[in-house]
Each structure stands twice: as structure tokens, then as C-alpha cells.
Amino acid sequence: MLFSITLLLAAVPVALGRHDEYMVLEGHDVREDYHSPLPHTYISEDELPDNFNWGNVNGKSYLTHSLNQHIPQYCGSCWAHGALSALGDRIKITNSSKDEIDLSIQYVLNCGTHMAGSCHGGSHTGTYQFIKSKGHVPYDSCMPYMACSQESKEGFCQYVDTTCSAANTCKTCDTFAGMGGACTEIDYYPNSTISEYGTYSFMTSPKDIVHKLKSEIYARGPVATGVNAEPLVKYEGGIVTDTKLWHMMVNHIVSIVGWGLDEETGNDYWIVRNSWGQYWGEMGYFRILAGKNSLGIEMEVAWANPGSFTVNNYPCFENGENCVKTAYYKDPSKDLDSLKLRLAGEKTKKGGVRG
Ligand SMILES: *[C@@H]1O[C@H](CO)[C@@H](O)[C@H](O)[C@H]1NC(C)=O
Ligand SMILES: *[C@@H]1O[C@H](CO)[C@@H](O)[C@H](O)[C@H]1NC(C)=O
Numbered sequence: 377m378l379f380s381i382t383l384l385l386a387a388v389p390v391a392l393g394r395h396d397e398y399m400v401l402e403g404h405d406v407r408e409d410y411h412s413p414l415p416h417t418y419i420s421e422d423e424l425p426d427n428f429n430w431g432n433v434n435g436k437s438y439l440t441h442s443l444n445q446h447i448p449q450y451c452g453s454c455w456a457h458g459a460l461s462a463l464g465d466r467i468k469i470t471n472s473s474k475d476e477i478d479l480s481i482q483y484v485l486n487c488g489t490h491m492a493g494s495c496h497g498g499s500h501t502g503t504y505q506f507i508k509s510k511g512h513v514p515y516d517s518c519m520p521y522m523a524c525s526q527e528s529k530e531g532f533c534q535y536v537d538t539t540c541s542a543a544n545t546c547k548t549c550d551t552f553a554g555m556g557g558a559c560t561e562i563d564y565y566p567n568s569t570i571s572e573y574g575t576y577s578f579m580t581s582p583k584d585i586v587h588k589l590k591s592e593i594y595a596r597g598p599v600a601t602g603v604n605a606e607p608l609v610k611y612e613g614g615i616v617t618d619t620k621l622w623h624m625m626v627n628h629i630v631s632i633v634g635w636g637l638d639e640e641t642g643n644d645y646w647i648v649r650n651s652w653g654q655y656w657g658e659m660g661y662f663r664i665l666a667g668k669n670s671l672g673i674e675m676e677v678a679w680a681n682p683g684s685f686t687v688n689n690y691p692c693f694e695n696g697e698n699c700v701k702t703a704y705y706k707d708p709s710k711d712l713d714s715l716k717l718r719l720a721g722e723k724t725k726k727g728g729v730r731g
Contacts, residue, residue, distance in 0.1 A: 396627050397498070398627050401491055404491045404492070407501050409505070409508060410572035410573060415594070416584070416587050419595060423716075424587075424594060427637060428590070428594055428636075431661075438597075440464040440465055440477070441476065442654050443457050443461060443521075445457050446652065449528075449531025449532065450530050453493070453495055453498070453525075454628050454630070455492070455493050456503055461600075461649060462679070464476075464479050479513045479514075479516060480515060480518055480519040483544075486525070486539065487540035489526060492506040494525035500676075504570055505573070508570040511569060515565070515686070518546035518566070522538070542563065545561070546561065546565040547559055566685075568682050568683070568684070568686070569685070571682065571683035575678045575679075576588050576599075586667040589632065589674070598633040600677070601676060602673070603664075605628035608628075608650070611662055614663065615665060618670055619669070624669055624670075625672060626676050630648050632649075635647060645664060645665055646663065646666050647663055649661050650662060
């Protein structure tokens with residue numbers, strides 16, 4: 377009964393409020409595309425630590441910087457923020473690059489309008505399919521976020537060209553126009569590919585969703601996921617425990633970066649990154665009860681692994697020739713020995729705390 381009701385709620389995209397940013401577009405027809413075994417098939421529940429957060433692994437954060445989708449003007453691009461920040465985090469986790477790598481959300485808004493989304497909504501899985509089918513996504517320094525897409529009439533959007541073109545994929549401007557400057561496209565630019573992506577849902581695995589998600593997050597990194605944004609608008613910190621059925625309808629996309637155990641109640645909670653700025657919530661994050669599909673948080677979970685990404689470029693000239701060298705993504709979950717070593721380390725930590 378419970379599941380048939382939630383199924384109904386999930387299937388009908390009702391515009392109940394201001395936040396209606398989760399939308400699966402017509403061009404998005406491949407929700408999953410992967411071949412590697414999923415981490416819960418080789419990590420048991422009791423191996424996993426009680427507390428784990430990619431924002432603080434032995435004092436180091438593996439998360440890319442916090443974002444705000446709502447400026448310079450309002451744009452409903454949560455789906456691109458959730459999808460690309462989780463992907464960027466997975467690159468950061470590999471330690472391959474000294475510098476943080478942020479991926480271009482504006483490129484997806486410019487070019488992914490039929491598959492991924494626009495300022496008027498989209499999907500995380502559509503973003504992953506779009507990048508995988510296009511071949512790559514440029515780094516953010518090619519095409520920074522402007523909070524505009526072709527249909528948006530908000531703020532300055534009518535004055536900026538957001539059509540999909542080479543110049544709106546990666547570009548530079550050499551000096552002021554009055555001094556003879558011009559803006560030109562860059563044809564070879566640092567970029568990341570996607571090798572695999574997939575989904576998890578409370579609908580198909582209500583009992584072991586926590587084990588599946590913890591394993592995925594621990595072994596490979598943050599995931600993008602849906603949530604109902606309305607009850608979060610006035611969130612002031614703490615653990616959200618709302619399990620009202622009518623609050624489980626997903627209309628917003630965020631990213632789960634870790635979990636914790638609430639000592640008072642004995643309940644697990646997720647640590648979730650939002651894209652409403654650091655003045656919102658707990659420095660831009662919120663915590664929410666795990667395993668009960670609170671606000672629909674476990675309904676629409678998606679993950680993606682990078683394929684190759686640029687870590688070393690040749691200084692680009694304006695014609696953009698021969699700008700890049702290649703590195704390949706090494707999925708940390710494939711190194712079972714070091715994964716088990718990390719997990720064994722958690723056991724010692726647990727023992728330490730309890731004993
Ligand atoms: C990244 O580097 C840290 C040390 O700074 C190390 O503890 C961690 O295991 C490395 N991660 C991977 C995936 O190699
Ligand atoms: C993307 O980066 C790879 C290296 O990681 C490079 O070989 C390729 O040419 C780049 N693509 C574009 C369009 O610049």
C-alpha cells in the first residue's frame with residue numbers, strides 16, 4: 377500500500393510550489409549505463425563505519441566548492457548542480473589533480489536542453505546521459521555559470537547568447553573591444569568524460585537502500601539525488617525527520633556526501649549538499665533521516681563515474697591548438713585490497729570510540 381502510493385506520487389509531476397525543477401525530458405531515454413559490479417555486492421553492511429563524510433576524511437575535504445544556483449538571477453538548474461558537483465567530487469577523491477576540478481554547468485544549460493534540462497528544470501540522470509553521449513563536459517573555467525538558458529527571460533538572460541555553439545562550449549576574450557579585442561572559441565580544452573552511470577531507488581529496494589547507498593558513497597564518492605524542496609526552504613539546521621507521504625514527491629536535486637549516526641535516537645542520517653549558497657542550512661548542507669525515504673531523498677538516486685579527465689594542459693594559444701594531455705580515471709572501488717584496508721581502519725576507530 378505504502379509503495380503504491382509513493383509510486384503514484386513519483387509518477388505524477390505535480391507543480392505544487394515554486395520548486396518544480398525535477399523533470400525528465402523527452403530526449404533522456406537511457407537512465408542507466410554501466411558494467412562494473414555495484415559496491416554493495418562486495419561490501420557488507422557491518423564493514424561500513426557509523427559515520428563517514430567526504431567533507432572530512434581524516435581532516436581533509438574531498439568535496440568541490442559549494443555552489444548557488446540562484447544567482448546572478450533565479451534559475452532552476454539544481455539537477456545540473458547536483459549531478460556535476462557529485463561528479464567533480466569523484467574526480468577530487470582520486471587525488472589525480474592538485475587543483476580542484478569543477479565542471480561547467482553552463483555548458484550543460486547551453487547544449488543539453490533536450491536531454492538534460494534548462495533553468496526550468498531537468499534531471500541528474502539526463503545530465504549524465506547527455507555528457508556520456510556528447511563525449512565530455514568542459515571545465516568550469518571554459519564556460520562559467522551565468523544562470524541562463526535559452527527560454528529564460530529572467531534578469532539579464534535575454535541579453536546573453538546561450539545557444540549551443542563552439543563559443544558557448546569554451547571561449548576566451550583577449551582584451552577590451554575598444555582596444556581591438558575579440559572573444560574567440562577554444563577548440564581543445566580541459567574536460568572530463570563519463571564512463572558509467574546508474575541509479576538506486578527506495579521503490580525497488582526499500583529494505584537495503586541504506587546499505588546500497590552507503591557502499592556506493594564509501595567506495596566511489598557522492599551521489600546525486602532527488603528531494604522535496606518545500607519543507608527545506610525554512611530549514612535551520614538539525615536532522616530532518618519528516619516522513620509524511622505527501623512530502624515524498626521529488627522536485628529538487630541535491631547530492632549525498634556522507635552519513636552519520638544520531639547517538640540520541642540511534643537513527644542514521646544522510647549528509648546532503650544543496651545548491652542554495654552557504655548562507656542556507658548548515659553551511660549549504662542539510663542532514664536528513666536515512667532509510668525512510670524522508671522527503672523522497674532515496675527515491676531518485678543517481679551516480680556517475682568519470683572516464684578520463686584532463687590534468688595537465690599545454691598553455692593554450694588563442695587558436696587552442698594542442699592544449700591537453702590525458703589521465704585516466706582509476707575507480708577506487710576496483711582496488712579491493714586498499715578498500716578493505718580502509719574499512720579495517722574504520723573498525724579500529726569504532727572500537728576506540730565505544731571502548
Ligand atoms: C588521497 O590522498 C590521501 C592523502 O592525502 C590518502 O589518504 C588517500 O588514500 C588518497 N586517496 C586515493 C583514492 O588514493
Ligand atoms: C578532452 O580532454 C582530452 C584529454 O583529457 C583531450 O585528449 C581531448 O582532446 C579533449 N577534448 C576537447 C574537445 O578538447
